[in-house]
Amino acid sequence: MFDWFGKRSSSKGMLQRSNGGAPGAPNGEEKSQTRPMPVDPFASLKGQAAIVTGSTSGIGHALAETLASRGCRVVLNGLGDPAAIEKARAEMEARTGVAVRYHGADMTKPAEIAEMVAYAGREFGRLDILVNNAGVQHVEAIETFPVDRWDLIIAINLSSAFHATRAAIPLMKAQKRGRIVNIASVHGLVASPFKAAYVAAKHGIVGLTKTAALELATDGITCNAICPGYVHTALVDGQIADTAKARGISPEAVVKDVMLAVQPTKQFVTFEQLEGLFLYLVSDLGAGATGAAFPIDGGWTAQ
Numbered sequence: 001m002f003d004w005f006g007k008r009s010s011s012k013g014m015l016q017r018s019n020g021g022a023p024g025a026p027n028g029e030e031k032s033q034t035r036p037m038p039v040d041p042f043a044s045l046k047g048q049a050a051i052v053t054g055s056t057s058g059i060g061h062a063l064a065e066t067l068a069s070r071g072c073r074v075v076l077n078g079l080g081d082p083a084a085i086e087k088a089r090a091e092m093e094a095r096t097g098v099a100v101r102y103h104g105a106d107m108t109k110p111a112e113i114a115e116m117v118a119y120a121g122r123e124f125g126r127l128d129i130l131v132n133n134a135g136v137q138h139v140e141a142i143e144t145f146p147v148d149r150w151d152l153i154i155a156i157n158l159s160s161a162f163h164a165t166r167a168a169i170p171l172m173k174a175q176k177r178g179r180i181v182n183i184a185s186v187h188g189l190v191a192s193p194f195k196a197a198y199v200a201a202k203h204g205i206v207g208l209t210k211t212a213a214l215e216l217a218t219d220g221i222t223c224n225a226i227c228p229g230y231v232h233t234a235l236v237d238g239q240i241a242d243t244a245k246a247r248g249i250s251p252e253a254v255v256k257d258v259m260l261a262v263q264p265t266k267q268f269v270t271f272e273q274l275e276g277l278f279l280y281l282v283s284d285l286g287a288g289a290t291g292a293a294f295p296i297d298g299g300w301t302a303q
């Protein structure tokens with residue numbers, strides 16, 4: 001068995017590649033010639049090109065850094081103060097030594113989304129990875145849920161992924177390879193009260209993931225969804241305040257009795273925990289996984 005950084009161990013997994021052992025060994029296993037294994041299965045990310053939507057903060061920013069730190073050029077996207085965004089872009093570029101660009105497409109605007117994808121193609125001459133991550137939240141009961149909030153959440157959390165995927169497919173098909181990763185949510189698999197638009201959008205993006213996977217299965221393009229439980233980001237900070245108001249409880253009670261109450265580990269999911277699955281999905285190792293929705297939720301959906 002090898003670990004992802006090339007060291008071999010003695011466990012008997014599917015990936016075991018032994019060398020020079022005697023037939024008829026006690027465990028009955030006939031050892032075979034070593035098959036070359038990549039020292040770093042993520043090395044192929046070097047020179048690739050990616051777009052990560054909503055990467056000016058939180059999960060998107062962390063995943064963009066993951067890609068750039070492995071040599072994959074990245075287009076950042078998202079809202080925020082232009083000077084702060086430029087500072088973060090330049091710092092990521094300096095830290096990783098790869099080209100990091102920014103495109104300010106508003107994820108509610110289909111034409112801007114298509115232009116962002118075209119920009120990545122022009123800048124890098126290819127597009128290997130699309131991460132549909134941008135998202136917003138609003139927490140309120142259905143009967144008073146503001147209609148404009150519903151429309152906004154569906155546009156950003158669901159429709160933007162359709163528009164970006166639609167624009168990216170021709171570029172990926174031309175390369176006969178691509179990776180689309182949709183950052184859905186545990187709320188793409190189960191519901192919670194007061195999150196009608198978010199839950200509907202996230203269930204929708206899981207459906208979009210499956211459909212894209214089927215349409216692209218013979219083109220070397222995979223499409224998968226990651227379904228995190230609670231990760232402590234700006235989005236969650238906003239939810240703590242909104243949920244406290246919706247339920248009439250304190251922010252501390254929201255974290256303890258609402259959020260982490262449903263997460264059996266009683267811990268927030270971390271960026272590093274998301275990164276492991278993300279790297280698997282975007283690398284060559286992930287070629288056989290498509291159309292799936294992977295929870296990383298501290299056991300939430302096991303209940």
Ligand code: NAD
Nearest residue numbers: 054056057058059078079106107134135185230231233235
């Ligand atoms: P965040 O608020 O830190 O980041 C959201 C990003 O989306 C920001 O970069 C923001 O600028 C961008 N964005 C918002 N509106 C936009 C628009 N109109 N156009 C372009 N960009 C826009 O939130 P996060 O927690 O990092 O969330 C990222 C994704 O992960 C979201 O899709 C969210 O639903 C999902 N998610 C988060 C959690 C969690 O607990 N934090 C759990 C499950 C899923």
